[in-house]
Amino acid sequence: MKIGVFICHCGSNIAATVDVLKVVESAKSMPEVVYAVNSMYTCSEPGQQAIEEAIKERGLTGVVVASCTPRMHEPTFRRTVERAGLNRYMFEMANIREHVSWVGKDKAANTAKAVDLVRMAVEKLRLDKVLIPKFIPATRKVLVIGGGVAGIQAALDCAEGGMDVVMVESEPSIGGKMSKLDKTFPTVDCSSCVLGPRMVDVAQNERIELHAYSEIASISGYVGNFDVTIRKKATYVDWDKCTGCGLCTEKCPSKKSYDRFNEGMGETTAINIPFPQAIPKKATITAASCRLLSGGKCGVCAKICTSQAVDYTQKDREITVKVGAVVAATGYDLMDWTVYGEYGAGRYPDVITSLQYERLLSASGPTGGHIRRPSDGREPKEVVFIQCVGSRDPSVGRPYCSGFCCMYTAKQAILTKDHIPDSRSYVFYMDIRSPGKGYDEFTRRAQEEYKAQYIRGRVSTVYPKGDKLVVKGVDTLVGEQVELEADLVVLAVGGEASQNAPKLAEKLRISYDGYGFFMEGHPKLKPVETNTAGVYLAGSCQGLKDIPSSVAQGSAAAAKVLGLLSKDKLESDPQTAGVDVKRCVGCRKCINVCPFGAIREVDMRGQIKAEVIEAVCQGCGLCTATCPQGAVQLSHFTDNQVLAEVEALCQS
Amino acid sequence: MPELTENTKELRIVGFLCNWCSYGGADTAGVGRFIQPTDLRIIRLPCSGRVNPLFIIKALMSGADGVLVSGCHPRDCHYAEGNFYARRRLEVFKHLLPVLGIDRRRFEYTWVSASEGPRWQKVVTDFTAQIHALGPAKFFADAPELDFLKAGEGVMQP
Ligand SMILES: Cc1cc2nc3c(=O)[nH]c(=O)nc-3n(C[C@H](O)[C@H](O)[C@H](O)COP(=O)(O)OP(=O)(O)OC[C@H]3O[C@@H](n4cnc5c(N)ncnc54)[C@H](O)[C@@H]3O)c2cc1C
Ligand code: SF4
Numbered sequence: 001m002k003i004g005v006f007i008c009h010c011g012s013n014i015a016a017t018v019d020v021l022k023v024v025e026s027a028k029s030m031p032e033v034v035y036a037v038n039s040m041y042t043c044s045e046p047g048q049q050a051i052e053e054a055i056k057e058r059g060l061t062g063v064v065v066a067s068c069t070p071r072m073h074e075p076t077f078r079r080t081v082e083r084a085g086l087n088r089y090m091f092e093m094a095n096i097r098e099h100v101s102w103v104g105k106d107k108a109a110n111t112a113k114a115v116d117l118v119r120m121a122v123e124k125l126r127l128d129k130v131l132i133p134k135f136i137p138a139t140r141k142v143l144v145i146g147g148g149v150a151g152i153q154a155a156l157d158c159a160e161g162g163m164d165v166v167m168v169e170s171e172p173s174i175g176g177k178m179s180k181l182d183k184t185f186p187t188v189d190c191s192s193c194v195l196g197p198r199m200v201d202v203a204q205n206e207r208i209e210l211h212a213y214s215e216i217a218s219i220s221g222y223v224g225n226f227d228v229t230i231r232k233k234a235t236y237v238d239w240d241k242c243t244g245c246g247l248c249t250e251k252c253p254s255k256k257s258y259d260r261f262n263e264g265m266g267e268t269t270a271i272n273i274p275f276p277q278a279i280p281k282k283a284t285i286t287a288a289s290c291r292l293l294s295g296g297k298c299g300v301c302a303k304i305c306t307s308q309a310v311d312y313t314q315k316d317r318e319i320t321v322k323v324g325a326v327v328a329a330t331g332y333d334l335m336d337w338t339v340y341g342e343y344g345a346g347r348y349p350d351v352i353t354s355l356q357y358e359r360l361l362s363a364s365g366p367t368g369g370h371i372r373r374p375s376d377g378r379e380p381k382e383v384v385f386i387q388c389v390g391s392r393d394p395s396v397g398r399p400y401c402s403g404f405c406c407m408y409t410a411k412q413a414i415l416t417k418d419h420i421p422d423s424r425s426y427v428f429y430m431d432i433r434s435p436g437k438g439y440d441e442f443t444r445r446a447q448e449e450y451k452a453q454y455i456r457g458r459v460s461t462v463y464p465k466g467d468k469l470v471v472k473g474v475d476t477l478v479g480e481q482v483e484l485e486a487d488l489v490v491l492a493v494g495g496e497a498s499q500n501a502p503k504l505a506e507k508l509r510i511s512y513d514g515y516g517f518f519m520e521g522h523p524k525l526k527p528v529e530t531n532t533a534g535v536y537l538a539g540s541c542q543g544l545k546d547i548p549s550s551v552a553q554g555s556a557a558a559a560k561v562l563g564l565l566s567k568d569k570l571e572s573d574p575q576t577a578g579v580d581v582k583r584c585v586g587c588r589k590c591i592n593v594c595p596f597g598a599i600r601e602v603d604m605r606g607q608i609k610a611e612v613i614e615a616v617c618q619g620c621g622l623c624t625a626t627c628p629q630g631a632v633q634l635s636h637f638t639d640n641q642v643l644a645e646v647e648a649l650c651q652s
Numbered sequence: 653m654p655e656l657t658e659n660t661k662e663l664r665i666v667g668f669l670c671n672w673c674s675y676g677g678a679d680t681a682g683v684g685r686f687i688q689p690t691d692l693r694i695i696r697l698p699c700s701g702r703v704n705p706l707f708i709i710k711a712l713m714s715g716a717d718g719v720l721v722s723g724c725h726p727r728d729c730h731y732a733e734g735n736f737y738a739r740r741r742l743e744v745f746k747h748l749l750p751v752l753g754i755d756r757r758r759f760e761y762t763w764v765s766a767s768e769g770p771r772w773q774k775v776v777t778d779f780t781a782q783i784h785a786l787g788p789a790k791f792f793a794d795a796p797e798l799d800f801l802k803a804g805e806g807v808m809q810p
């Protein structure tokens with residue numbers, strides 16, 4: 001083999017703490033290395049050209065680049081060597097930036113470490129084999145999980161691009177949080193006027209198959225070929241027959257069911273349609289509140305329904321679909337605000353969450369859009385908003401900024417004045433964070449035009465006094481204690497990853513961070529990709545964001561899906577396992593251990609042998625570590641290759 | 653966090669990291685400039701389940717002073733269940749080390765996710781300190797006789 005080694009300065013990112021020329025010198029004496037050179041920015045156009053030229057001029061048959069993490073530029077450089085006529089798998093990387101220059105202070109030690117990493121890469125490369133990718137057929141259909149504004153955007157854009165879409169939403173209606181909002185910042189336009197038509201588009205688009213009140217039971221397979229099992233939860237109403245007339249909801253005698261859509265700001269009937277613009281507009285029975293389903297006598301809704309849609313015997317059903325790609329858009333939840341005992345959260349009826357307040361503001365809400373206190377129905381005159389409740393607060397494990405609360409609090413202060421002109425709003429804040437087009441102007445309008453009084457400081461306690469609430473806090477700008485008597489206290493409760501996000505991540509085999517937000521493939525370059533091929537992210541499931549950003553991500557994810565499935569055959573990664581039949585003794589251990597069922601048993605002249613189905617193999621190498629014979633080897637991570645790396649390190 | 657003095661002589665520490673979580677976590681630590689001791693060299697594997705205990709023995713017998721394996725947190729494996737196999741294998745393996753005359757503390761396995769840069773820094777710093785406390789590994793010729801077997805110390809009871 002004729003190996004060329006390229007050591008990158010990465011400007012000063014590597015060169016500042018690694019003696020690059022010394023690494024080059026050391027590389028020159030490594031086995032089978034015929035050429036070693038430094039490069040200012042290997043990934044730049046001249047940097048890549050230099051590699052291509054060296055391959056051609058010097059007849060290199062293998063290339064090592066020592067630069068940044070292979071998780072970033074391995075695909076880039078594989079394409080580079082391929083352009084020069086090499087097989088793209090005759091390439092290895094040494095990570096001397098993230099793992100060396102950025103984490104070590106001592107230049108001599110860093111340089112020695114970089115030399116070791118290059119030597120390991122060279123030794124590994126010497127055992128690399130030419131691999132040729134195969135092509136696998138792909139299903140041109142996408143699964144969108146979550147029907148909030150981000151998921152809706154992704155679904156509509158995919159459908160627009162000619163892709164079939166399966167949308168799964170856990171609630172009885174799509175719409176997500178946005179459907180609960182009254183108006184939206186920074187334009188103060190009506191939320192349901194913006195979102196409603198988009199929801200209708202989802203229902204009417206022939207390419208979109210909607211499964212509401214459903215969840216993902218399981219997902220198996222791989223990019224291009226996912227097998228999805230969807231559990232359709234029992235609604236006790238045959239949705240094919242239900243016309244959404246709402247007659248049943250008028251007659252249902254059980255009227256004290258928790259109203260999820262209204263965030264508990266009202267009560268609803270056991271059989272209900274969550275809100276007038278719901279998509280699908282179908283009735284669902286909450287079993288726990290239904291007199292008949294909880295063992296009593298009733299059956300009123302079945303009698304009243306003119307289309308015989310009610311079916312008390314309905315059970316959960318499972319259906320399976322095949323898709324080629326998945327977009328996760330499961331959004332966020334509000335954090336458990338009752339941990340703020342000092343604010344009386346959850347104890348005093350007139351201390352409510354911002355989302356509950358949206359429902360009080362909304363014309364389709366429980367009060368018909370008239371702001372009334374939950375305790376006595378009176379119109380509040382003094383409203384206190386407390387920001388950062390469960391945001392930027394390490395003491396409750398929420399050190400991050402939720403991003404949208406400053407803005408929606410300003411919006412709610414403006415709307416309060418619109419609804420009750422003689423009201424006064426007070427906002428306790430830590431900082432006002434309003435980057436975004438027209439955002440800072442908006443928070444200023446709340447203060448200047450709508451006379452909301454902003455007080456910089458935190459609130460220590462809220463307690464009742466007569467029919468009022470005393471809010472005690474501090475104004476850190478003037479350095480004084482503040483005590484206000486409020487009629488209503490609205491907590492800007494921070495967001496967190498939706499409750500079942502980690503469980504879903506495990507099913508999708510994608511990563512999530514310490515808070516449960518899904519991890520993007522790269523914080524800058526792959527904002528909507530994940531590390532699992534064919535799985536994309538949209539909206540606040542990846543990190544809290546407002547509507548414009550969620551929509552942008554929905555479109556971005558759709559673009560990725562359309563790009564991926566633009567061909568009906570996908571190139572499969574040839575770094576798979578393979579069996580040496582001469583060594584295989586047919587013990588079946590690998591077959592049992594493979595998580596993907598990628599190994600099958602074949603009969604070879606009366607003897608049992610293992611055989612890897614390449615298109616199914618994901619390249620984990622579990623089988624290789626399991627086989628007692630060393631018969632099944634994962635290419636590019638063979639036992640010999642790993643041992644060569646160990647050897648290169650320990651013998652140096 | 654224990655600090656290593658600047659002039660401590662480096663020891664040989666080999667790390668086997670899964671590509672999806674821990675290698676990413678080490679990258680995250682790099683991006684965040686979380687300074688670490690320089691002894692560790694990382695070998696990238698697809699999954700912690702790819703780790704054959706043979707690799708670890710080979711490393712220790714070839715002169716490594718310590719070996720660290722790190723994968724995805726249990727239930728968060730990119731390949732669904734690779735780290736469960738790793739956990740079982742490596743736990744048993746750890747108990748067998750004394751049989752080979754190797755101090756168990758020279759080998760650890762742990763879980764670090766791709767977002768846990770600070771955790772990776774701590775893992776590396778702590779493990780490096782642990783190996784420095786043990787000092788360089790002795791050559792196998794110097795290994796104690798198997799008399800500890802009699803005492804049953806460090807060996808799994810059947
Ligand atoms: C009080 C308040 C006011 C706000 N006001 C504004 C505003 O004025 N302007 C603005 O830009 N932003 C505002 N926001 C932010 C806005 O709510 C979000 O940006 C937006 O809702 C994010 O959309 P999404 O689709 O990512 O998530 P979501 O709206 O949370 O939608 C996620 C959807 O996925 C579903 N789902 C969850 N898990 C699963 C699962 N496992 N399987 C299937 N389905 C699942 C959920 O039921 C939901 O329908 C406000 C937020 C709050 C709390
Ligand atoms: S584990 Fe090895 S020997 Fe056993 S069936 Fe699989 S390849 Fe053959």
Ligand code: SF4
Nearest residue numbers: 594617618620621623
């Ligand atoms: S490497 Fe082996 S265990 Fe892993 S997916 Fe491929 S065949 Fe299955």
